[in-house]
Amino acid sequence: MKYSTLLLVLLLICSMKLYAKDRQYYQIKIYHLKTQEQEAQVDNYLQKALLPALHRMGIKQAGIFKPVTIDTADIKIYVLIPFQSLEQFVGLEKTLEADKSYQANGKDYIDAAWNNAPYNRIESILLQAFPGMPVLEAPVLQASKNERVYELRSYESPTEKYFVNKVKMFNIGDEISIFKNLHFNAVFYASVIAGSRMPNLMYMTTFNSKEDRDAHWKAFNTDAKWKSLFAMEEYNHNVSKSDILFLRPTDYSDL
Secondary structure (H helix, E strand, O other), rough: OOHHHHHHHHHHHHHHHHHHHOOOOOEEEEEOOOHHHHHHHHHHHHHHHHHHHHHHHOOOOOOEEEEEOOOOOEEEEEEEEOOOOOOHHHOOOHHHHHHHHHHHHHHHHHHHOOOOOOOOEEEEEEEEOOOOOOOOOOOEEEEEOOOOOEEEEEEOOOOOOHHHHHHHHHHHHHHHHHHHHHHOOEEEEEEEOOOOOOOOEEEEEEEOOOHHHHHHHHHHHHHHHHHHHHHHHHHHOOOOOEEEEEEEEOOOOOO
């Protein structure tokens, strides 16, 4: 191998490692609640204790969402936290324990009695950003937060191999660019690396309204590049189950 070719290969390997290193990790925490009193308590904790603490850590864009359609039997609050590394994720609890403002502002939630818990349970999903969109992006929308629709999609695959194929479809197949060209205002695309549903990928797109969302998907389904990508045999059968959840940001959410 010529020296110039070897140098080029080494530079490519280094750039790929750097690219991978810069991919963020995301945690989606889902609070399952029984009562409106619990909802109010968790809202107060998130707004006055957790979000300010995350901001002090340098995490400036965390999202707090609630389903557009509320299930009164299982009230949910979704928290999306971006991390620069797994070390930052693992160190979160220790950092919060040392944060005096967090401890004071979240005291009612933190010190809740065993028989008066602020939630029924917490579900946690850990994800890693796709190479094609390595960091979270805040959406640029004109509508007020109480009018917006955030669409969280989950795509499960029948096997790990098919999952790798679906992730490839987004990145190498450039499905991400189709969404970008059609102005879907994506917040993230990511692989689930720990969660109750695997193998799985998730992504979030945002719209000014439900009508705006429907118009975007109509354009997507008729897009020539999407039709060409969808027709490729190599990407057949890589999704076994898909879920769509419509969310709306709280008035105190960063996103």
